[in-house]
Amino acid sequence: MSLTIFMQQLVNAASLGSLYALLAIGYTMVYGILRLINFAHGDVFMLSTYFAFYAMTSFLLPWYISFAIAIILTILFGTVLERGAYRPLRNSPRISIMISAIAASFLIQNLAVVFFGGIPKAFPSVPIFSKIIQISGVSSSSISVIIPIVTILVLFILGYIINQTKMGMAMRAVSKDYEAARLMGINVNTVISFTFGIGSALAAIGGVMWGLKYPQLIPLMGLMPGLKCFIAAVVGGIGNIKGAVIGGFILGFGEIMIVAVSVYMPYDLSGYRDAFAFVLLIAILLLKPDGIMGKSSVEKV
Amino acid sequence: MKRNIFLVFLLMSVALMFGCSSEPADSGTEGEDEVIKIGVFEPFTGANAAGGALEKEGIELAHELFPTVLDKEIEVVYVDNKSDKVEAANAGRNLVDKEKVAVVLGSWGSSFSMAAGPIFEEAQIPAIGTSCTNPLVTLGNEYYFRVCFIDSFQGVVMANYAYNEAGAKKVAIIQEISNDYSVALSQIFQNEFKKLTDDEDAIVSVSNYNTGDQDFTAQLTSIKESGADAIFAPGNFTESALLMKQAKELSIDIAFLGGDTWETPAVIEIGGEAVEGAVFSTFFDSAVPLTDTTTVFLDAYRAKYGEDKEPAAVTALAFDAYILALDAIERAGSTDGPAIRDALAATENFQGAAGIVTLDENGDAVKSAIIKTIQDGKFTYKSTVEPF
Numbered sequence: 001m002s003l004t005i006f007m008q009q010l011v012n013a014a015s016l017g018s019l020y021a022l023l024a025i026g027y028t029m030v031y032g033i034l035r036l037i038n039f040a041h042g043d044v045f046m047l048s049t050y051f052a053f054y055a056m057t058s059f060l061l062p063w064y065i066s067f068a069i070a071i072i073l074t075i076l077f078g079t080v081l082e083r084g085a086y087r088p089l090r091n092s093p094r095i096s097i098m099i100s101a102i103a104a105s106f107l108i109q110n111l112a113v114v115f116f117g118g119i120p121k122a123f124p125s126v127p128i129f130s131k132i133i134q135i136s137g138v139s140s141s142s143i144s145v146i147i148p149i150v151t152i153l154v155l156f157i158l159g160y161i162i163n164q165t166k167m168g169m170a171m172r173a174v175s176k177d178y179e180a181a182r183l184m185g186i187n188v189n190t191v192i193s194f195t196f197g198i199g200s201a202l203a204a205i206g207g208v209m210w211g212l213k214y215p216q217l218i219p220l221m222g223l224m225p226g227l228k229c230f231i232a233a234v235v236g237g238i239g240n241i242k243g244a245v246i247g248g249f250i251l252g253f254g255e256i257m258i259v260a261v262s263v264y265m266p267y268d269l270s271g272y273r274d275a276f277a278f279v280l281l282i283a284i285l286l287l288k289p290d291g292i293m294g295k296s297s298v299e300k301v
Numbered sequence: 302m303k304r305n306i307f308l309v310f311l312l313m314s315v316a317l318m319f320g321c322s323s324e325p326a327d328s329g330t331e332g333e334d335e336v337i338k339i340g341v342f343e344p345f346t347g348a349n350a351a352g353g354a355l356e357k358e359g360i361e362l363a364h365e366l367f368p369t370v371l372d373k374e375i376e377v378v379y380v381d382n383k384s385d386k387v388e389a390a391n392a393g394r395n396l397v398d399k400e401k402v403a404v405v406l407g408s409w410g411s412s413f414s415m416a417a418g419p420i421f422e423e424a425q426i427p428a429i430g431t432s433c434t435n436p437l438v439t440l441g442n443e444y445y446f447r448v449c450f451i452d453s454f455q456g457v458v459m460a461n462y463a464y465n466e467a468g469a470k471k472v473a474i475i476q477e478i479s480n481d482y483s484v485a486l487s488q489i490f491q492n493e494f495k496k497l498t499d500d501e502d503a504i505v506s507v508s509n510y511n512t513g514d515q516d517f518t519a520q521l522t523s524i525k526e527s528g529a530d531a532i533f534a535p536g537n538f539t540e541s542a543l544l545m546k547q548a549k550e551l552s553i554d555i556a557f558l559g560g561d562t563w564e565t566p567a568v569i570e571i572g573g574e575a576v577e578g579a580v581f582s583t584f585f586d587s588a589v590p591l592t593d594t595t596t597v598f599l600d601a602y603r604a605k606y607g608e609d610k611e612p613a614a615v616t617a618l619a620f621d622a623y624i625l626a627l628d629a630i631e632r633a634g635s636t637d638g639p640a641i642r643d644a645l646a647a648t649e650n651f652q653g654a655a656g657i658v659t660l661d662e663n664g665d666a667v668k669s670a671i672i673k674t675i676q677d678g679k680f681t682y683k684s685t686v687e688p689f
Contacts, residue, residue, distance in 0.1 A: 139552035263506055
């Protein structure tokens with residue numbers, strides 16, 4: 001593998017890893033607060049791309065307004081989903097709320113098939129994102145370079161919200177101890193809605209960029225990325241935001257590299273790319289079930 | 302420990318999500334003797350939905366033109382195989398057990414036809430493939446026929462094109478590993494191309510992707526320095542369009558060759574400029590009418606969908622499958638499965654919109670292939686290749 005090719009693969013991996021990281025944070029934040037795996041997260045991501053698509057094609061809005069609308073609508077949808085599907089079950093056993101999450105996921109997918117149609121749609125191309133940039137043999141579209149930059153920016157903003165603001169402090173408190181936080185006068189419902197809002201916003205930012213990079217929309221497009229990013233969150237240590245980012249990047253790099261090196265292998269591995277995520281999940285559950293950044297929790301009996 | 306159990310449970314539920322399958326929606330009543338039911342088995346949702354939609358156009362058109370057979374009304378029953386092999390078997394079961402159709406038409410996508418083939422054979426319901434080109438669809442299945450040519454022909458056509466017309470000496474392959482159509486076509490292409498160039502290393506690399514994948518940058522980057530003159534990438538149209546788009550982004554300036562699945566508007570919509578110059582083989586082009594039926598089909602198509610619309614090849618094939626089914630029922634004189642099967646097997650010089658259909662001993666049509674390219678955002682006729 002020449003250096004140029006290696007650098008090219010790194011660029012490919014960085015943009016894929018960033019998208020995974022953005023989505024994985026949504027899983028991990030909700031888990032951190034509610035101890036709930038939001039299985040509908042991948043579908044929220046899918047919806048955001050359709051929102052942007054319709055804003056641009058049916059309402060003919062310029063891309064920046066369309067993307068802003070898509071993000072706002074997705075945030076609204078995420079909070080409404082929490083209110084409708086999860087809040088009524090807040091005090092039920094954990095399993096009920098998880099079943100509700102799976103049901104929500106199926107409902108959104110199939111409603112999307114009904115409303116948006118099963119035929120793949122082409123995400124409109126925005127010229128400034130589809131320019132081709134070439135630096136000493138390494139070539140990529142501008143969106144592939146913008147994705148990691150936006151991701152880093154978003155991570156800084158997220159870090160600021162969580163560590164420096166009052167709402168962030170409340171979020172940390174709720175994630176530490178739900179009951180005690182409530183007793184200290186924190187409005188737990190607001191905090192949870194806010195968390196879902198942030199998670200959905202990240203999914204929407206990821207979704208819009210995904211649409212620009214992979215301009216093909218189908219109602220089931222959230223399924224596989226959703227599953228993989230859930231794995232990324234578990235690998236990093238679910239409930240830990242840094243872990244989710246690390247998990248997302250490990251997954252992105254692993255997937256690209258398994259294909260990159262398979263050319264030099266006697267047996268072709270490129271078809272096993274999707275298996276990488278699942279093998280990684282099994283390995284991490286066997287070796288370090290709390291994930292890379294997770295603290296091992298001691299259950300006191 | 303408790304948390305481990307929880308995670309294991311999560312994994313199980315994930316497995317469940319994949320395992321679950323819903324029954325196709327029910328439609329119509331059964332047991333009426335006054336109508337003859339023809340089942341249409343196509344992907345209407347999922348990754349291949351655009352292909353299913355094109356074939357549905359052809360069947361609707363044929364149904365409007367020829368709504369009766371044996372003096373009975375024809376009812377067309379559409380089932381969705383959801384672009385999924387498991388769902389395809391369920392959809393096939395639905396046609397056989399619940400709808401009790403006389404003949405099945407479809408599918409776009411060989412994998413789905415192969416999944417449901419044994420079900421139709423067991424129930425003794427003849428099936429007519431529209432554009433499923435994998436040789437295994439009809440091989441060893443007494444009840445599966447088709448109006449299209451097969452990949453053992455198509456693969457050879459494309460290998461010859463690559464060697465003779467495109468002047469390629471080295472070819473890289475990118476195949477959709479989970480798609481029977483793509484794998485078989487690429488295998489036949491590889492064998493033929495090696496034979497033509499007389500070079501065991503003429504295929505510089507073979508890389509794989511899965512149905513539904515959206516990122517092909519890693520596969521393409523590996524090809525960048527492999528020295529290939531052409532990339533043969535048969536596969537589903539949406540993935541192929543993304544593939545070509547990403548090749549352009551990676552500044553890979555190598556000719557793309559593909560198969561009949563590429564003739565779908567989605568390729569141009571998604572691929573845009575990146576798919577310009579791509580070359581593929583297909584069944585039919587309105588610029589070169591093949592039979593009298595072609596004129597009937599084209600007139601009806603343009604009357605229904607607009608003067609300036611060009612029908613896709615698979616639309617013509619679906620039209621052919623429907624009228625061939627009617628012809629066979631008429632020749633059999635009944636809706637009895639084995640009788641229709643025998644009539645179908647005896648098909649000779651049937652005038653279809655997409656060429657003359659003569660079925661060989663496997664139930665495959667022997668007909669010419671057409672090579673097309675994408676030029677200025679349109680599918681453009683290049684040449685015709687006669688069967689060998």
